[in-house]
Amino acid sequence: MNGSEFSWSEFFHMGGYAVFVWSSYGLALLMVVVNIVSPIIERKRVIARVKRAIKREASNGQVN
Numbered sequence: 001m002n003g004s005e006f007s008w009s010e011f012f013h014m015g016g017y018a019v020f021v022w023s024s025y026g027l028a029l030l031m032v033v034v035n036i037v038s039p040i041i042e043r044k045r046v047i048a049r050v051k052r053a054i055k056r057e058a059s060n061g062q063v064n
Contacts, residue, residue, distance in 0.1 A: 014021045
């Protein structure tokens with residue numbers, strides 16, 4: 001393929017290495033998504049746990 005000819009199928013085929021190249025891109029994208037979503041989910045879980053603890057402490061204080 002010279003500079004003036006461009007083929008999308010050749011680009012996506014990657015000279016026979018497409019499986020390795022695209023799976024690497026896919027795994028990298030997956031890890032980026034996991035590294036973004038995981039802290040968000042954990043933050044929500046921690047906030048819920050803290051709210052439950054505050055509610056429990058408030059109810060224990062009213063009973064005594």
